[in-house]
Amino acid sequence: MYKIPELLAPAGTLESIRAAINGGADAVYFGGKAFNARRNAGNMDETEMTEAVALCRQYGVKVYVTLNILIKDEEFEDIVHYLNFLAGLGIDGLIVQDPGLIFLLQKYFPDFRLQTSTQGSVYGLEGTLFFEKLGFMRVVLPREMPISEAAMIAEQTRVEVKLFCHGALCYAYSGQCLMSSTIGGRSGNRGLCAQPCRKKYQLRDADNRLIKEGYLLSMKDLNTKDRLNEVAQAGIDSLKIEGRMKSPEYVYAVTRAYREALNAVDEKGKAPSITEKELAQVFNRSFTEGRLFSDPQVIGDVVGRNRGILAGHVIGCEGGRLLIEALPDTAFSVGDGLSFGEDSEKGMRIDALFDLKGHPLSSEKPGIKIKVPSRFEVPAGTPVYRNHDARLTRRLKRESRAAKHVRQQTVRFRLRLALGKQTEVTAEAGGQVVTRISNIMPTAAQKLPLTCEMLSRQFERLGGTGYQFDGLDADIEPGIFLTKGELNALRREIVDALDAEQKEEKAAPMVFSLSREIPVRQAVKKPLLSLEPADRAAFEALCGLAVDELVLPVQDLSRPQDCEAPIAHAHVCGKRVLLAFPRIMDTVASARLKARLEDFCGLDHDGVLLKNYEVLNLFQDRPVYREADQPFNLLNVLAMKQLKEWQADGGVLSPELSATEVAALAKRSAISCVLPVYGRQEIMVSANCVYNCADKQCRGCQRYRGWAALTDERGASFPLYKDVDNIIHIYNGDILLLKEELRRQKYIDKWRIYATDEGPEELETVVSYYRNALDKGVFGPMPGRAGVRYTKGNFKRGVE
Structure with missing residues (x-):
């Protein structure tokens, strides 16, 4: 499915808008002063945004506005005001990630065309199909996806698909990184990432032996300019340049380079005005073609900044x-x-x-x-x-x-003229067709009767209107006449009518009340106690612990029968069992699950823990309990309402919420609320191997499996685990431990303990600690381990 994609350029300021237009962008994306994932970019206020949209309209450039952060409950009043403003701008789409914002938009602002943000964490075909069913116009595919999989998704879906083509890469899967908020309270999901991945680290094995050091999480910059023919062959709809925080000169250079490269693919190429050397000079941390084209050298651990x-x-x-x-x-x-x-x-x-x-x-x-x-x-x-x-x-x-020639909209006219009858005039421009019946009536010609040539000479006089004459057709009764003044009046009348038609009337502002949308629910008498082990191996050994529920990790998606015995054993021990499928599931993994879906549904489990949109899409209409896990980033009450609309029964609250925010959200939640109370917080999950071996024999790699640790320049240590699928999981060095503050949480349905590297005895102490609190109202003996620090995490402070 060959297609020249839209070229989508970044813009943080009006200067960058002009740079993108001059560079040859088909579309631009930018954000306002708030509610976007680059809050430290220049961004634009409402006056500047209005000017930016008008400027783009002059040149036929589409406009997409970013609303791609998680929203706090107290911000919904401001965001409704902002949406009312955006509704009057006539933009071409919104880029979003927050499930609560999606709910608000689809219920109260249905005219907006929606696109997923990369923060929305779509991993493959099933996630794309989920958003296609929701009516989204476009889905952005992950930067970890190979071009062959992207081509297959483009072929098998009707929704538009977008890929990143140039710029900075995140080490972690986008939307799944909590490192910045964990370290300093600056949330990447809220647009304030402090970029800890660009810092120096040491990597040490389980015995504290140094493996390597440097900028171990710092990714090279993406550059796919030489592979655009393959992108076109894949049928991709849009190519996105990253860089809203970069200079207008950067925006212009990269946009121009890709415009010329796309023109060359489409056989319109000329000698490039931006050379390879100049493209590298404007900004690079060394280039990579990324996992999109299976480049194994994606981490630049020698340097973490622009080296030029x-x-x-x-x-x-x-x-x-x-x-x-x-x-x-x-x-x-x-x-x-x-x-x-x-x-x-x-x-x-x-x-x-x-x-x-x-x-x-x-x-x-x-x-x-x-x-x-x-x-x-x-x-x-x-x-x-x-x-x-x-x-x-x-x-x-x-x-x-530089000032660029404005590409004016073309207009074509049709006239019907007859002696003594009102004149019918039609104008067609930009898909709009306007017809007017004028009181101006032709008279009998005394000398020169009207001709099409005479009409065209008067109607092509469109200077200052913003339109360009594209021709005229006329049905003229022979022997009739109109003066030049009358013809000019006819032209002005129809052009004014066309202008009025193209200026959409602003809808009445939407008034929204969060309290009316979400009523208060009843307090929970006694939460359940749930435990999620790190892997399948520990599951059966934990069945004897005093918990109400166990989570069973499913490792082999093609063998549901492997779950039968563990589920049965847990039920004998009086435990509920939730199945948990992998956190990251590409198209191949989802297809394996889909092939055995009936068998998994037929198991005697008590529900499914959803870690991504792929699993949500597969289980959405199944008669099972569904619980949305932490990767859904549930930060507000409308997100819980949206999950209910998506047929989820429960949700794990975001670890970026403060205690006050948790209490307020849970009080109005439309589904049951699960609160993490103990465990190492997973702060990064990545397909990019931190070991970054020189030989790059990654396929089927068996090396370095298990635990290691990253240490930053301040001496803080972050446990790291490489799983059987070679996915890297990085955890906070301090263990979350909530205690007395839980007594003030009256609306939490379930406390969840996350086990990682604890031994059986330590885990038994942890469970007893919380079991005593639930059953007797008094916390048990304090869990403790030599050399381990405990934290309340963001529960104490929240995030910016």
């Missing part, structure tokens, strides 16, 4: 000046930014240029030896990288801001 491109090397240092020899194709300029060495830890700006004799350089020549003032010394032989090219930036700024 190699420009020369240091040949000496004397008198507070560095001696640098430029590469043959490199000419340094005042204002250039330099970094030194492969890790680029040291850097500087060129404030002055001298030749080797100390004379100021008046011209910039490639390949020469220069001296530059420096506050520090750098060893001879050190590579010199240029991370800011002042001359290139000036050129890109000029091109990105």
Whole structure:
């Protein structure tokens, strides 16, 4: 299914909007001052957004607005005001992730066309089909997906599909990273990621032996420009450039490079105006074609920032000046930014240029030896990288801001004229057709009767209207006449009518009350106690613990029969059993589950723990208890209401909620509420192997399975587990332990304990601690382990 995709460019400011348009974007995406996943970008206020949409309309560029963060309950009043504003802008779509916001939009603002955000965590075909059923216009596929799977999804669905093509990559699956909020309360799901993945770490094995160190979680930048023919062959609808926090010059350069590359694919190519070297110069952390094209070298653990491109090397240092020899194709300029060495830890700006004799350089020549003032010394032989090219930036700024010819909308006219009868005039532009009956009536011609040529000469005079004449058809009775003034009046009348038709009337503002939408529910007398083990191996050994419910991890999706004995044993011990399928399920995994779905439904379990939209889609209409787990990021009461609409019976509350927020949400929840009370919080899940072996024999890799640890520069340690599918799971080093504060939570239906690396005796102590609290109102002996710290996590402080 060959298709040239839409080119979708980022924009954080009005300058970036202009840059994207000049670069050749088909569409842009941007956010307002709040409610978007790049809250630290420039972003635009309502006046600027209105101007941005008008500017895009002039050039036929589509506009998508990002509303892609999780919403807090107290923010819904503001977001309804914002949606009322957006409803009057005439935008082409909203990009969203929050289930509660989806509920609000589909019930109260059904005219918006919706797209999933990458934060929405769709992993494969079943998740795509889920949002297709919801009526979404577009689904963004994960950056971990290969192009062959994306092509299959595009072929088997009716919804549009979007891929990332260029820019920064996240180490973790998007929407499933809690590292920033865990460390400092700045939530990536709320648009304030502090980017801890760009920091240095040590990786140590279970015996504390150093395996490697560096920027172990820092991903290279995606660059698929040379593979666009394969993207077109895959039938992808939209290609997204990442970069709302980057400069207008970056937006222009990358958009222009991809526009020219797409034109070349479509046999419209000319010599590129942005070279490969210039594309790398504007920003890169080294490039990768990503998992989209099965590039095994996706982690750049040597450097965690923009290193730019190699420009020369240091040949000496004397008198507070560095001696640098430029590469043959490199000419340094005042204002250039330099970094030194492969890790680029040291850097500087060129404030002055001298030749080797100390004379100021008046011209910039490639390949020469220069001296530059420096506050520090750098060893001879050190590579010199240029991370800011002042001359290139000036050129890109000029091109990105240049006035561009406005592509006017074409209009075609039809007229019906007869002697002594009212004139019928029709105009067609942009899919709109307008017809008016005018009181202007032709008279008998005394000299020159009307002709189509005479009518066209008057109707093509459209200067200042914003329309371009595209022709005229006329049914003219012979021998009739109209004056030029009458013809001009007819033209103005129909153009004014066309303008009025194209300006949609703003709907009356929507008034919304959260309290009316969600009534208060009854308090819970006694929550159930639930336990989720780390893996299947520990399940049967835990059946004797004093819990009400156990979660059974399903590891082999093709063998439901393996669950029969564990379920039976748990039931004999008086426990409810929920099946939990893998957190990350691509199309192949979902197909395996779908093939044995009837058998899994036929097992004597008590329900299913849903960890993704793929499993939700498969089990949605099945007569089983369904509980949405933490990956759904349930942060507000409308999210719980939406889960009920999606036929879920319960939901695990987001670990980014504070105690006050938990209490308020649970009080009005439309489904039962599950609260994590103990365990290591999983803060990252990733398909990108942190071990990053040099030989890259990843398929079927058996090495480094099990536990290890990451240690940051402050000495904080984060347990890390590599599972049998080679998925990396990173946990908070401090263990969540909620205690007396649970007494104030009156509306929680279930407490859940998450087991990871605890031994049987320690886990028994943990269960007893909470069992005593539930049965006797007094917490049992405090769990404890040498060297382990406990935390209330975000339960104490919440997140920004």
